[in-house]
Amino acid sequence: MITRSALAAALLPLLAAPALAQTAPDVAQARDAALNDTLGYEIVSGLTTEVGPRPAGSAAEARARDWAKARLTALGFKNVRIETYQMAVWERGAETAEVIAPFPQKLRVTALGQSGATPAEGITAPVVLFRSMAELNAAPAGSLAGKIAFVTHAMARAQDGSGYRQFGAVRFVGPGIAAKKGAIAIVIKSVGTDQGRGPHTGQTNFGKDVTPIPAGALSVSDAANLERMLARGAVTLKLVLTPRQIGMRESGNVIAEVPGTDPAAGIVLIGGHLDSWDLGTGAIDDGAGLAITTAAAKRLLDGPAPRRTIRVVWFGAEEVGGPGAADYFKRHGGERHALVAESDTGADRVWRWQATLPDEAKPIAARLTDALAPLGITRGDGAAGGGADVGPVARAGAAVIDLNQDASRYFDYHHTPEDTLERIDPAQLRQNIAAWTAMLTIVANAPEDIGPVPPAKRGAE
Amino acid sequence: MITRSALAAALLPLLAAPALAQTAPDVAQARDAALNDTLGYEIVSGLTTEVGPRPAGSAAEARARDWAKARLTALGFKNVRIETYQMAVWERGAETAEVIAPFPQKLRVTALGQSGATPAEGITAPVVLFRSMAELNAAPAGSLAGKIAFVTHAMARAQDGSGYRQFGAVRFVGPGIAAKKGAIAIVIKSVGTDQGRGPHTGQTNFGKDVTPIPAGALSVSDAANLERMLARGAVTLKLVLTPRQIGMRESGNVIAEVPGTDPAAGIVLIGGHLDSWDLGTGAIDDGAGLAITTAAAKRLLDGPAPRRTIRVVWFGAEEVGGPGAADYFKRHGGERHALVAESDTGADRVWRWQATLPDEAKPIAARLTDALAPLGITRGDGAAGGGADVGPVARAGAAVIDLNQDASRYFDYHHTPEDTLERIDPAQLRQNIAAWTAMLTIVANAPEDIGPVPPAKRGAE
Numbered sequence: 030m031i032t033r034s035a036l037a038a039a040l041l042p043l044l045a046a047p048a049l050a051q052t053a054p055d056v057a058q059a060r061d062a063a064l065n066d067t068l069g070y071e072i073v074s075g076l077t078t079e080v081g082p083r084p085a086g087s088a089a090e091a092r093a094r095d096w097a098k099a100r101l102t103a104l105g106f107k108n109v110r111i112e113t114y115q116m117a118v119w120e121r122g123a124e125t126a127e128v129i130a131p132f133p134q135k136l137r138v139t140a141l142g143q144s145g146a147t148p149a150e151g152i153t154a155p156v157v158l159f160r161s162m163a164e165l166n167a168a169p170a171g172s173l174a175g176k177i178a179f180v181t182h183a184m185a186r187a188q189d190g191s192g193y194r195q196f197g198a199v200r201f202v203g204p205g206i207a208a209k210k211g212a213i214a215i216v217i218k219s220v221g222t223d224q225g226r227g228p229h230t231g232q233t234n235f236g237k238d239v240t241p242i243p244a245g246a247l248s249v250s251d252a253a254n255l256e257r258m259l260a261r262g263a264v265t266l267k268l269v270l271t272p273r274q275i276g277m278r279e280s281g282n283v284i285a286e287v288p289g290t291d292p293a294a295g296i297v298l299i300g301g302h303l304d305s306w307d308l309g310t311g312a313i314d315d316g317a318g319l320a321i322t323t324a325a326a327k328r329l330l331d332g333p334a335p336r337r338t339i340r341v342v343w344f345g346a347e348e349v350g351g352p353g354a355a356d357y358f359k360r361h362g363g364e365r366h367a368l369v370a371e372s373d374t375g376a377d378r379v380w381r382w383q384a385t386l387p388d389e390a391k392p393i394a395a396r397l398t399d400a401l402a403p404l405g406i407t408r409g410d411g412a413a414g415g416g417a418d419v420g421p422v423a424r425a426g427a428a429v430i431d432l433n434q435d436a437s438r439y440f441d442y443h444h445t446p447e448d449t450l451e452r453i454d455p456a457q458l459r460q461n462i463a464a465w466t467a468m469l470t471i472v473a474n475a476p477e478d479i480g481p482v483p484p485a486k487r488g489a490e
Numbered sequence: 491m492i493t494r495s496a497l498a499a500a501l502l503p504l505l506a507a508p509a510l511a512q513t514a515p516d517v518a519q520a521r522d523a524a525l526n527d528t529l530g531y532e533i534v535s536g537l538t539t540e541v542g543p544r545p546a547g548s549a550a551e552a553r554a555r556d557w558a559k560a561r562l563t564a565l566g567f568k569n570v571r572i573e574t575y576q577m578a579v580w581e582r583g584a585e586t587a588e589v590i591a592p593f594p595q596k597l598r599v600t601a602l603g604q605s606g607a608t609p610a611e612g613i614t615a616p617v618v619l620f621r622s623m624a625e626l627n628a629a630p631a632g633s634l635a636g637k638i639a640f641v642t643h644a645m646a647r648a649q650d651g652s653g654y655r656q657f658g659a660v661r662f663v664g665p666g667i668a669a670k671k672g673a674i675a676i677v678i679k680s681v682g683t684d685q686g687r688g689p690h691t692g693q694t695n696f697g698k699d700v701t702p703i704p705a706g707a708l709s710v711s712d713a714a715n716l717e718r719m720l721a722r723g724a725v726t727l728k729l730v731l732t733p734r735q736i737g738m739r740e741s742g743n744v745i746a747e748v749p750g751t752d753p754a755a756g757i758v759l760i761g762g763h764l765d766s767w768d769l770g771t772g773a774i775d776d777g778a779g780l781a782i783t784t785a786a787a788k789r790l791l792d793g794p795a796p797r798r799t800i801r802v803v804w805f806g807a808e809e810v811g812g813p814g815a816a817d818y819f820k821r822h823g824g825e826r827h828a829l830v831a832e833s834d835t836g837a838d839r840v841w842r843w844q845a846t847l848p849d850e851a852k853p854i855a856a857r858l859t860d861a862l863a864p865l866g867i868t869r870g871d872g873a874a875g876g877g878a879d880v881g882p883v884a885r886a887g888a889a890v891i892d893l894n895q896d897a898s899r900y901f902d903y904h905h906t907p908e909d910t911l912e913r914i915d916p917a918q919l920r921q922n923i924a925a926w927t928a929m930l931t932i933v934a935n936a937p938e939d940i941g942p943v944p945p946a947k948r949g950a951e
Contacts (some may be wrong), residue, residue: 074718077715078593078597078715078718078722079592079593079719081593081594081595081596081715082595089594089595092594097849109593131540132539132540132541132542133542133549133550133553134541134542134543134771135542135543137907195546224912225912226688226770226907226908226910227687227688248881249912250910253537253911253912254538254542254771254911257535257539258539258540260541309687310595310715446598447686447687447711449687449711450711450714450715451685451711451714453688479717
């Protein structure tokens with residue numbers, strides 16, 4: 030598994046920076062040792078078992094912060110702390126859908142985050158089918174008055190998860206568009222690549238001038254059933270969705286560090302998010318990201334102190350628009366961040382990596398290429414974005430590395446009841462940890478300066 | 491696909507019985523034409539879309555009977571009729587489970603059929619883990635007083651579905667055993683081979699002298715989570731299950747026939763069951779069995795009249811102990827049934843066939859072997875049982891043929907919300923229809939007498 034070029038890459042820092050030669054660890058050795066990691070699985074198993082679902086701003090998320098602080102402290106991380114903030118909280122209520130005519134049967138539905146509410150007894154109305162966002166957009170103003178809009182689509186399975194941005198629009202903005210056209214409610218086919226009964230929840234955004242309407246996602250299977258009914262004629266649906274806005278609540282980020290020897294070299298910021306949607310236990314979204322980044326950082330914590338401080342953040346409230354990321358940036362945006370990286374696409378293997386680096390840090394990329402190749406990871410051509418939580422720091426100019434996970438099956442389970450520990454393949458989780466260990470070993474010890482990325486070169490977030 | 495031996499097999503009836511030579515159809519031709527069948531999928535798609543879940547004794551089951559009668563009549567079947575009976579009906583209520591301490595989180599649960607009820611506000615009690623039925627059986631009398639029993643196991647995936655009988659015991663009789671030992675409730679790990687969140691429901695039997703206790707199945711994933719919690723210490727669970735016995739209701743069988751030319755030769759009885767559990771739409775259990783047997787019979791209906799009458803029965807109330815089968819036997823057990831066969835293990839391909847035949851009908855088996863081989867179906871060594879619905883007629887002496895379906899993934903979905911149309915692979919469904927078409931063509935036209943099977947040779951049901 031250890032190629033000669035990987036070995037050469039591992040030795041490069043020693044050759045380039047004799048002053049560091051005594052302490053810089055062997056990248057290949059660190060990487061390969063991480064293939065036997067057990068801590069990562071322990072973290073995601075512990076978090077999903079001992080806390081479980083942890084919606085942003087909930088008591089469970091608070092318990093998860095305490096759990097994290099205790100665990101990170103016990104692991105020996107330094108400067109472990111919780112940083113709290115206030116946020117508006119939306120809370121799920123009852124949720125049922127039922128075809129009243131012509132084919133009475135229940136359908137599985139879940140409310141989208143920020144959905145408006147029906148009366149407790151529900152609403153009953155005819156369904157209007159739109160096979161795409163383009164069809165919904167083309168509906169005349171007012172044409173949906175008194176109707177329940179139903180938007181379908183066919184999200185494509187893709188290794189790079191690229192279908193999510195396009196097909197996710199039906200959830201991100203579809204409800205607001207339907208509301209503007211007069212719909213009294215909307216149900217969408219879940220944004221997912223599965224064929225199952227578990228609806229995919231997720232945040233929607235009505236926009237400032239729109240009063241939220243009840244907005245739910247049917248499971249992919251139930252949506253297909255409703256489409257078959259509509260192919261036979263008109264359908265009347267009864268919908269009960271009673272979520273509430275419950276006001277301001279506390280949320281927070283948990284921070285832990287591996288102190289570096291050279292404060293002027295900047296911080297390497299890594300992490301994932303601690304909150305999860307309520308339907309599953311948040312194993313792949315994003316207990317896995319916490320497990321991967323923390324287990325990798327722990328490996329550097331147990332070795333010689335790296336040049337750069339590695340800061341691991343378990344961000345709060347990512348799923349609902351990122352108040353955790355905003356609070357972090359407000360508090361820490363002024364500190365020097367050399368590089369940021371985030372893990373938030375499940376636990377399947379890293380298949381590609383991409384970077385946005387300043388020119389002077391380019392030799393790092395060459396060493397990464399060689400160190401990651403033995404794990405079957407190829408270098409991509411695109412810019413790195415970092416993700417929702419480290420995004421604000423990236424947009425402010427920090428260098429970014431993306432270790433892209435195989436997303437082929439991620440959107441089968443994303444935001445559904447099926448996001449549980451069973452969806453994690455321990456062997457692939459360990460491959461992630463090995464990749465992150467190699468990356469951190471190289472980046473945190475790089476003798477090169479990692480300065481700001483010029484604005485023109487910054488990747489899309 | 492058409493081997494020389496299959497062709498020879500198809501010609502055998504012609505050679506053996508010159509009187510039938512003008513009308514006996516070509517088996518291979520009928521079989522291969524059925525590989526292009528569209529009716530089967532239309533039936534299961536129509537039933538799951540236009541009726542959906544159809545619990546025994548419910549209004550939905552009644553709608554399904556009307557649907558069936560109309561559809562079978564439109565298809566041209568003869569003597570289409572509904573035969574009703576009364577049955578005691580158990581109806582699902584609210585169902586939630588929640589770990590109260592030490593790790594508060596909700597677990598997905600569903601009540602087992604015949605479960606007792608908790609108060610509306612639920613019960614809260616410590617959980618006692620039993621890793622097997624043997625452990626539960628070994629618990630001292632009275633030792634479960636005030637406790638919720640929790641029985642786990644590890645149902646094995648098997649092509650012949652043989653794990654169900656052994657591991658299903660935890661559902662069939664586990665609740666009654668726990669009740670006798672004083673448990674105030676029981677939750678079991680679902681009897682299933684999946685790792686998902688959909689609990690597997692199904693009937694349990696408390697026995698005559700036992701007062702039913704609340705009895706639920708946790709999803710396999712939730713049961714694994716609860717096991718991990720118990721590995722860390724004591725767990726307190728809150729359980730709400732409020733099913734009710736609602737008294738006597740009407741259920742029924744739907745019967746349709748392909749009339750034969752020789753009433754003295756006996757009836758070939760085939761079918762599946764019309765009722766389904768309420769959580770899914772009853773696609774694989776057992777819309778598929780209705781689709782397969784009906785589509786195959788329709789192919790004979792459209793050809794020359796067979797020697798024997800083919801009677802297709804869509805049985806009611808199979809899932810709750812078989813009052814439909816009992817009513818059929820009460821009304822029709824005295825008629826001469828030459829042979830029975832049932833389809834009730836999903837829609838995946840037939841991989842094996844077995845028969846229990848009287849000696850004089852043995853040549854039929856040789857022709858079946860050759861006719862089914864081109865579909866990849868091998869002859870098994872065991873006796874044929876027929877299944878729950880045709881079982882009473884089989885036990886009374888009728889010959890039996892089993893066309894065994896591949897059950898490898900059947901118990902991933904069995905009795906769960908995931909039993910929907912998406913679980914049906916149209917190509918495998920068509921292979922089933924081709925196998926049934928070949929079997930019916932041979933059996934219904936066989937010139938041999940098919941008399942009663944001697945008691946000593948009757949297969950286990």
